[in-house]
Amino acid sequence: MVQIMSSSLGMYPLPDWTKDELSKLKGHQRDGLISGNENALINSVYDSAREFIIGEQQNAEIDIIIEGQLRWDDMLAHPLIVHESVDARGLVRYYDNNNFYREPVVTGELTVSGDVAQELEKTSELIRFPSAIFPGPYTLSQLATDEYYGSETSFLEAMGEFVQGEVNAFPDINHLILLEPSLSFNPPSTEHKEIFLKSIEEIKNTLKEEIVIQTYWGTFDREVYSDLLELDVGIGFDFVTEVESNLALLNELGSPKTASIGVVNGQNTNVESFGEVKEIVDRVIETGADIQNVIVNSNTGLFYLPENKFTEKLGVLGSFVKNEGGL
Amino acid sequence: MRDTRSQFRPIDHPNDHFILTTVVGSYPKPTWLNQARELYHTHSSKDSRERYNEAKNDASSIVIKEHEDAGLDVIVDGEMKRNEMVEYFAERIRGYEFNGPVKVWGHNYFDKPSVVEKLSYGEPWLLEEYKYNMKIAEKPIKVPITGPYTLSNWSFNEFYKDEVELSYELAELVNKEIKNLVGSGVRYIQIDEPALATTPEDHKIVRDCLERITEGIPDNVRIGLHVCYGDYSRIFPKILDYPVDEFDVELANGNYAQLDVFKKVPFTKDIGFGVIDVHDSRIESVEEVKERILKGLEIVPPDRLTVSPDCGLKLLSREVAYKKMVNMVKATRMVEEELDRGEIEIVE
Ligand SMILES: [Zn+2]
Numbered sequence: 032m033v034q035i036m037s038s039s040l041g042m043y044p045l046p047d048w049t050k051d052e053l054s055k056l057k058g059h060q061r062d063g064l065i066s067g068n069e070n071a072l073i074n075s076v077y078d079s080a081r082e083f084i085i086g087e088q089q090n091a092e093i094d095i096i097i098e099g100q101l102r103w104d105d106m107l108a109h110p111l112i113v114h115e116s117v118d119a120r121g122l123v124r125y126y127d128n129n130n131f132y133r134e135p136v137v138t139g140e141l142t143v144s145g146d147v148a149q150e151l152e153k154t155s156e157l158i159r160f161p162s163a164i165f166p167g168p169y170t171l172s173q174l175a176t177d178e179y180y181g182s183e184t185s186f187l188e189a190m191g192e193f194v195q196g197e198v199n200a201f202p203d204i205n206h207l208i209l210l211e212p213s214l215s216f217n218p219p220s221t222e223h224k225e226i227f228l229k230s231i232e233e234i235k236n237t238l239k240e241e242i243v244i245q246t247y248w249g250t251f252d253r254e255v256y257s258d259l260l261e262l263d264v265g266i267g268f269d270f271v272t273e274v275e276s277n278l279a280l281l282n283e284l285g286s287p288k289t290a291s292i293g294v295v296n297g298q299n300t301n302v303e304s305f306g307e308v309k310e311i312v313d314r315v316i317e318t319g320a321d322i323q324n325v326i327v328n329s330n331t332g333l334f335y336l337p338e339n340k341f342t343e344k345l346g347v348l349g350s351f352v353k354n355e356g357g358l
Numbered sequence: 359m360r361d362t363r364s365q366f367r368p369i370d371h372p373n374d375h376f377i378l379t380t381v382v383g384s385y386p387k388p389t390w391l392n393q394a395r396e397l398y399h400t401h402s403s404k405d406s407r408e409r410y411n412e413a414k415n416d417a418s419s420i421v422i423k424e425h426e427d428a429g430l431d432v433i434v435d436g437e438m439k440r441n442e443m444v445e446y447f448a449e450r451i452r453g454y455e456f457n458g459p460v461k462v463w464g465h466n467y468f469d470k471p472s473v474v475e476k477l478s479y480g481e482p483w484l485l486e487e488y489k490y491n492m493k494i495a496e497k498p499i500k501v502p503i504t505g506p507y508t509l510s511n512w513s514f515n516e517f518y519k520d521e522v523e524l525s526y527e528l529a530e531l532v533n534k535e536i537k538n539l540v541g542s543g544v545r546y547i548q549i550d551e552p553a554l555a556t557t558p559e560d561h562k563i564v565r566d567c568l569e570r571i572t573e574g575i576p577d578n579v580r581i582g583l584h585v586c587y588g589d590y591s592r593i594f595p596k597i598l599d600y601p602v603d604e605f606d607v608e609l610a611n612g613n614y615a616q617l618d619v620f621k622k623v624p625f626t627k628d629i630g631f632g633v634i635d636v637h638d639s640r641i642e643s644v645e646e647v648k649e650r651i652l653k654g655l656e657i658v659p660p661d662r663l664t665v666s667p668d669c670g671l672k673l674l675s676r677e678v679a680y681k682k683m684v685n686m687v688k689a690t691r692m693v694e695e696e697l698d699r700g701e702i703e704i705v706e
Binding site: 104127299 | 472
């Protein structure tokens, strides 16, 4: 029997009621950006926003609850942006779409900052075992610019160590999902792939929790996918942008024990029906006998949605599993 | 090639050479206009609405005057009556719905609208704006319109098969709007497509949109295409067969790093050449702007060069925006004089 659970990915929209408060406290534009050194007043607004957003997930009966990353200015680069060895420079466009991030330029050693660990500590005060979402090492190395490590390989290795250090600082969690859109958007060379896989293996070995490598805006290339299968990690797919090619991977190369499937579109206000979600989930389960856990997910973070649609989409995820949970 | 430019040459133009000067569109809004808008949004009464409308008209009049005082050959009203470049149109086109702001990054939000049913033209978009401006302006007016690809790209699409189909539908509506405007006397239209050149393949969609947009538009109407923030190597030289007269680009902000892109093959359209950095409040000297204009002459001869800022000036203070325009026009007139005296070599 396949266990089905609901979750969502990454960054959430900041509740409308906090925006005014934050802009009052932070002032406008440049000064309003997250540095990691916010004062207690600002942090208390984020704390109540976090509490609110966890309540939203509970109301929607989401199984795997996440922190929501409301402090983050962008959906992936944040852990670098707040790091003391990183300069945040000009605005860059994410993956040819309409989301932006400040270019993180690494100018010193990427030591452990514990920034995201702190967010999860605070989450743990509200619920037991939240799940953690963090950008993966390959994606971070693709988004960032190196002015310290000197070669692409040592930069990627350093990112692996950085991610490992950060996630080892986390409190007890449920799952760890590493976001790796760059694996689809710009697949690694063989050499980089090996370094990436080694990092993932090391991270996996140091964690007792399950780890899921999640991509979006495309699908894995076949080599990366079969290597990930071999590592025996959970694998996350974007079924909003790719259906047939994901199913082909599952059919032809096999399936992971845990498959996170992004079926709710984080980039469109159109709210998915129960039937639309069910069709994809059924097709995924039909592909492989190996699948033990299906995490029904959004394909990306939900921050790019207006608040009302965000709430509706959480509702779709939660109620789907409630009605379909005992497949 | 047809000549849509000479109609904008002022009768009393001082030099033999004529390099057209204009601006892209937006201009800093006077503080009292924002106050009037806030009062209207707070009270939404008939009284506050009338005051806000009056303030918008006054603001347009003032900005037109400032553009004329700066010496521009073709002016706009600084888009005083428009909010965002997508919202303004989405509020008028039938089939759109607004659900609230979405996060772009940091604390930058955008009230991204959703297309929830088949789109139709709705109420006229810019006719009222143009008719008012026509009464005020002594110089010719350019009308900027957000292009269909950008409208599509910056909307949630809940109805159409894909972004392409939505873009084509919007292009038909833009065509209808331009016909209305041309019927009222507009002779210079600028299609704004900041979303162009952000993905490798979008140049094809925009070409097909422009075919629809320009369908049945008389030959004497000048059509420009403004593109900013993009990677121009993705669209050049492919854009040279777009059905437009002028291609307007942002170059000053990137310190002309992309200039060489346009030298690969002869630039057979007019170029709207960005010589003012709109993200920097430092006022470029006349000498500096002159140097930049000369870079434009490396691409096209003077009679195909349009001089303008990189993009809309709305992020600057009003004083800085005005001074930048003044220096831009001065520099252009000086280059014309030097051309008249044969001191500048013309390529081609
Ligand atoms: Zn622009």
